[in-house]
Amino acid sequence: FSCDICFKTFYYIGNLKIHYDAVHAKKQPYSCEKCCKTFSLKHNLKMHHRTVHAKDTLLACDMCDKTFTCKGNLTKHLSLKHLDAVCA
Secondary structure, eight states: OBOTTTOOBOSSHHHHHHHIIIIISOOOOEEOTTTOOEESSHHHHHHHHHHHSGGGGOEEOSSSSOEESSHHHHHHHHHHHSHHHHHO
16 A cells, blocks of 8 residues: 555555554644643654653552552562562
8 A cells, every 4th residue: 555645655554544644644643641742643652651751650669669650560560579468
């Protein structure tokens, strides 16, 4: 599938649509709730949160002094390092 504007080619039509919306239509449907910056791709918004706002939302382990930016990492840490305390 080829873009009619810049002639970039894609294997899937869905990727062509994503390309068109982001590059040519300038659609940016994903917006950061903290700073209102907008992004064309959800992945870019997630990366923005991790790199720009990660320090704003540190999740602390209640059992030691470790902090995490992702809830999943905190959960994994708890199950690996403090399993006995969690189950007690």
